[in-house]
Amino acid sequence: MGKRKRDTAEEHRSTPASRSAKEQEAASQSTDAAANDHVTIQIITGSYERVLHGITAEIPRIAAGPPERKGEAGVTFSDTFLFHAHTSSIRCLALSPPPSPADASDRNQKVLLATGSSDERINLYQLSAAPPPRNHEVSSIPSLVNVAATENPKNRELGSLIHHSGSVTALHFPTRSKLLSSAEDSTIAIVRTRDWTVLSTIKAPIPKAQGRPSGDTVPPGGVPAGVSDFAVHPSMKLMLTVGKGEKCMRLWNLVTGKKAGVLNFGKEILQGVGEGKWASGEGRRVLWNQKGDEFAVGFEKGAVVFGLNSKPKGRILPSPPTKIHQMRYLDLSAITKNSNSKSDGNESLNVLAASTEDGRIMFYSTVVQETLEAGTDSSEVGIPNCRLLGQLGGQDVGSNGRIKDFDILQVPFRSPEQEELGFIAVTGSSDGTIRLWRIKVHEMLDPAKTNSSSARGKQSPAIRVGSGNAEGKADATRTNCPPTRQIGSLAGAYETGNRIICLKAFVMVGHADVGDGGEVNGEALGREMDVESSDN
Secondary structure, three states: OHHHHHHHHHHHHHHHHHHHHHHHHHHHHHHHHHHHHEEEEEEEEEEOOOEEEEEEEEEEHHHHOOHHHHHHOOOEEEEEEEEEOOOOOEEEEEEOOOOOHHHOOOOOOEEEEEEEEOOOOEEEEEEEOOOOOOOHHHHEOOOOOOOEEEOOOOOEEEEEEOOOOOOEEEEEEEEOOEEEEEEOOOEEEEEEOOOOEEEEEEEOOOOOOOOOOOOOOOOOOOOOOOEEEEEEOOOOOEEEEEEOOOOEEEEEEOOOOEEEEEEEOOHHHHHHOOOOOOOOOOOOEEEEOOOOOEEEEEOOOOEEEEEOOOOEEEEEOOOOOOOEEEEEEEEOHHHHOOOOOOOOOHHHOEEEEEEEOOOEEEEEEOOOOOOOOOOOOHHHEOOOEOEEEEEEEEHHHOEOOOEEEEEEEEEEEEOOOOEEEEEEEEEEEOOOEEEEEEEEHHHHHOHHHHOOHHHHOOOOOOOEOOOOHHHHHHHHOOOOOOOOOEOOEEEEEEEOOOOEEEEEEEEOOOOOOOOHHHOOOOHHHHHHHHHHHHHO
């Protein structure tokens, strides 16, 4: 009798295993077919409410086709995690380099996530790079909202770093093995991700007190200090930093960990970006392009593009005047080779995108071809304007809230004729809305549209040295410009309910994540426990 009972138990143990193997094979086939028709993007946001929110967006590839086919399928959103990660507002996020599509066969691909906050802590997480199962009815967890909630058991917390004594301002993974962080304590720390040990700390000088800008919250006797942002060169040997309370940018040698130079922002640069007499004049953002042959420094209402010789080669000044919150470089060298665009010079085209206070993303070409008028001395010419390619969002399309952060991902789309390369822009606004935009490369690079006056808008002329602040002020406040050409289209929107400060996103690769034995949410484990309990 006991033997028959053991045989029955073994029978019950083997049946789920065989069933799960068949289900796993069927799920794998359906997942492969779905992966060819959809792109899954993992979005992470941090907010003033201390909430770390993870959302997956499933976008159909055919959605970038002709207008009559765009309505065939929409974007499907799903919550992956939502919790209070810090005791204060989350100021910055960083993701390690995501795996490439060539590594899609590996199910153990992970992405490291670092979050920085005003509570002086850096929290570390490990996220799965594989998309969640498409059958949300099986994998969803109870939710009070009308949005699927899919929990991935491979996402886990790693710990916290507390080596800073001020609010964390910026985080960056130059490689998967290193994490760089800056804070208001005027330090930049280099951490090894293998054991999360601080390898080195770079100390930036504290500026001298020269009068405080209006509205500053520094206590009496103190001065504005701290590293606002930093950018690592693609060679991993140089780094640029901008800080509070100083009108300069610093260059650091990462090989020796010492300062390599200082670039002061002169009157010409500050007037060119609308920094008046009572403005702070400090850099807010700094970033390198993908090739490492130019970098951009963002100010409150504009930005300046520099070459490797540290001389300004172009400026960005949105019209009408508005604040700039975030900037990203788009390298189109690899895309234009495969696209149908036939415009000349696209192989060397660099595009700089900037988000504004009025809900727009402005796209500028940083390749400035300066032409001098007859009888004009080259020494009198100031900083030329970068060519405006177009804008995304704005009041015309119902996007009025300021875009605090955004990310742009390269995604291949399908059209009835062929497969074309494009971008997905993910924007996070202060009103808590995440918007996904589809951008086609030929919309941005079509010379017939780009070179027209309606495409570029009428840009203000380059300022001249010695022209005085009056002319620079009038140039910065010019508003009689024609409307800028809209590029891209809205793919979907998601309301988070939190005021977003920072945002990161990456394209998920590989097969859908399932539990051990091919089952989701531990169903196989639950049946095995039922079988063992029946034995007793």
